[in-house]
Amino acid sequence: METTASFLPGAAAVESLSHTQISQCYQCGKCTAGCPVAEHMDSPPTRLIRLLQLGDVERALSSDSIWQCVSCQTCSTRCPKSVDCASILDALRQLAFERGTVSPSQHRTVIFQKAFLSNIRRHGRLNELELIALFKGEVFLRDRALPVLFEDADLAPKLQRRGKLHLVGEQVRDRGVVARIFARSLNGGAQ
């Protein structure tokens, strides 16, 4: 009853987080046909769902594709069986993140999202420069390669000229409540 979804075994955890029935999928492939990034995926949406149906949750959780997904919602929109495929991918990302099974080749995306959340937790609103610094720093430390530090560096003066660069970001007044919302949500529930 009090078990959080993330500790349920296998596909049940995915269903519980995504509020959708994996068994409903009859493998028509419409999700993959409409997916704008399917051609780059090791397991495109149709196959991810098949893996879950067959109980091979581990392979789905360590796939590259769950992090290549751009969350465009086309798969869920076009599914003739109303399987909410985009939410299944959200669930797989959360489980892979929590269980530490993120595919090593996809760490940039995870680093970005982690940096985004830590930024929000601190300020209540996004501070773009701080996010960029945190993201680049972490990617650099992980890859020990310089290029990431210079990616899009040419844009900074152009953004500055257009009044789009904020050296000091915004903070909400009630940062205490933001911190508490994060603490309670990340602990799996209210307390």
Next chain:
Amino acid sequence: MNLGYYPGCALHGSSNDYDQSLRATMGALGVTLAEVDDWICCGATAAHSLNHKLAVALPARNLALARQQGHEQMLAPCPLCSMQLLRAEQAMASDEKLRAEIEVIVEAPAGVGPRVLNLIQVFENAGLDRLKSAVKKPLKHVKAACYYGCLLVRPPAVTDFDDAEQPRSMEAVVAATGAATVEWNYKTECCGAGMTMASPETVLELSNRILSNAAAHGANCLVVACPMCHVNLDMKQAAIEKRFDVHYNLPIYYLSDLVGMALGLSASELGTQRHFVAELAAAKEA
């Protein structure tokens, strides 16, 4: 008309030209925007990817603030914010246990409303006929590809707005400005969204498809109602041209830019001179 306003982080950050544009245009239409006091980030893709509960809680906190501040309707001009707000509202409405839990998490009671509106809906509510009769400078020189991207219309179970595959609502607003629109194929394809930093190549590839299809169908600009779409198509356009050895030079307007221009607002009032791709030269002849 009085509207609650949830700008979201992008419009207070590097997409502040969108904020400027819609504030100016709403002002010209007599719509008063009241920004939700002390709003917080909706959590965006990071929250819905990494923590389901946070993805409901952060928008739920904002809905509660807006309700406490008396807003019955609220403009959320970023479609990702808008979708997350609608999702949170629906998730709590359909799951009593979750609603009780979220009330504790966000330290505020759940409730009904405010009604979350996207930018197109605000123009529709203001009245397209009224808009048409208020036009001072019909945009005869504009041939726009209306680009909806993903989350204005998807997933329809959440957004409940227009047609998910063949939307027409933006074309109707643009037509009211006297501009022409083109028929094209990529109006609801994804631009790469929030992958701008995490996976730049994804954005270059997907956004290139959109620009190339708009150009092939004779558009001389694109119109968007999403800050991320604007970043990827406008700020990244030079990088796209370089990567694929193509040349587009297609200005990317926010929908509020076109409406504002037709109402007689200047580039500096709307902030269109702050875009990366230079604006269309206005029609020479009257």
